[in-house]
Amino acid sequence: MAEAKTEPIATRHAYGDALVELGEAHEEVVALDADLAVSTQSIKFGKEFPERFFNCGAAEANMMSMACGLAATGKVPYASTFAVFATGRSYDQVRLGIAHNELKVRIGASHGGVSLGEDGASHQIIEDIALMRVMPKMQVVVPADYNQAYRAVIESYERFEGPMYMRFGRPSTPIVYEQIPETLGSGVDVLREGKDISIFVTGHMVWRGLEAAESLAREDGVEAEVVNVAIVKPLATEAVIESLAKTGVGVTAEEHRVVGGLADAIREAAAEQHPVPVFALGMQDEFGVSGTAEACMEHFGLTAAGIADRAREALLLKPIVSHPPIHGGEWG
């Protein structure tokens, strides 16, 4: 088991490190990449287990179908590339070969979202969570930091069956979990308790959500609950509704389009089980742009201040529509 990280580091490094641990423990673990092994960090596995590592070159569709063939013959493939190619370019291969067959294949998708930075819109996928979430049988995991990402990769082998999409990021990201957590649990994790509003965050927006809660407490006297949604699908709706029932209003924040991803996952659960206002922060009907990671995030308002502002807007609606919870919980 690796040491927990304390300094900012990209979640993709957890993918590479944990993959080596899995490779040591389990003969059937194999890894594939599409000429991005250094970027995705699968290169670490490749160096340790060259006979079990298959670089497919710049041919992502072939990589996904090869992963299908390997899994159909008893291996547990981890196939990595940039998120944009893992989903958009090879959707059909993932869909029929992996998801339809319910094969235990893990897609290690690095460089998700606009924080990929300088390469710009061609590489910044902001639809991948939506694409993988609508795909039948596919599980979607978006870890918050290195330590949670490490656990996610380990549990992707040891705990979960069926196909799984895991989104990692390019830039160094502050540590949220001081230790490598013992488990992902339900995938919905209350990091900070509060009674006034629920802030649902995933991936790179988790530490920003915690900062937003700090500023809301400091500047507005608002006690925000910060909920890290690391497993976007299947969503642990009970935990989501429990928080919304307590606070009566929510906001979501993700480095992704505001449709199809975390926002819709939360809203779908709320709409049926506890209809309260849930505001979304994310990418509108737009593509990304070139810039540094942080500049891109700021350009699209994907910041702690952005979350806090969205929370303030949502709070304005709370007294208007607040009502007793439909499915339990306390009057908020």
Next chain:
Amino acid sequence: MASIASLPDPEPDRPVHLKPVPDPEPPAEPGRSHSIAELERFATVLRINCVRMLAVAKSGHLDSSLSAADIVAALYYRVLRHDPRNPGWPERDRFVLCKGHAAPIQYAALAEHGYFPHQDLMGLRKIGSHLQGHPDMTRTNGVEVSTGSLGQGLSMCVGICLALRLDGLHDTAQVFGVLSDGDIQEGETWEGAAAAAHYEVPNLTAVVDYNHLQTDGTTEEVMDTGDVRAKFDAFGWDAIEIDGHDMGQIVEALERSRTLRKPAAIICQTKKGRGVSFMEGRFGFHGKPPSQEQADEALKELEALYEQQTETLGSSTPSPELDPQPAPPAPGAS
């Protein structure tokens, strides 16, 4: 093993393609010793099955199945090392129908070998049946991997080959993928071809059922695939071209591919709708099921061929499936 073609018609008034079909006994041994002439007759049996299935299903790709019938018969009845009683046998050869739309021909071969009851064939493409429009590994016994989206199959085969190598089985288990003209047009096929050569998989045979007809016209009109043999050759494969309806050539090429230490491509020149005169090599039947009249005409021709093949085989070759007094179907069987 009873063959459906040898059964008397139990109800003469019923359309011939609705004849009840009995469950065959699984063969005691994979039929590796079948002669070329016997294999030709098995191909006819598979073709008859396909016509009957499609006539009942009223949906599916008949002509695409018929063009591959000789290849599939050669594989399932002679070349493949497989055991219907133990479909998960790790050392088995793998059959991947990359051209998944020809599912009926694989289903016919699987049923004839006892992977599932023969009568299941009549459920093709119907709600509740395990026989989906395209092969589905999660539903149908004997299907190694789900296909139907052209271009993916060869890449899947490469993945299977690599897994077999990790398990030390690459010298025993051969992977046979059957591709179509459409597969050849898909770019992913060439990604897979490159990967097979790069990783030097020694146990992969790509059999191209090159029937020159596709949905919108001839392959040459729609998107000419050119010299497919030369293309595989350029990708570093052992590539040969044969007559895909000459059983002797098919068997020889398949057996030879097993002995090669590199990926092998067998370009089979075939005719879509082979065995049914009004369909053979003609455009306009892709994805169109036969009408009842067409099915009856096709069956008449194929059953006559079967009888002729049986006659030729008759005296000199034992024909276990030619019981002169086959047991009548059980009452109520359907």
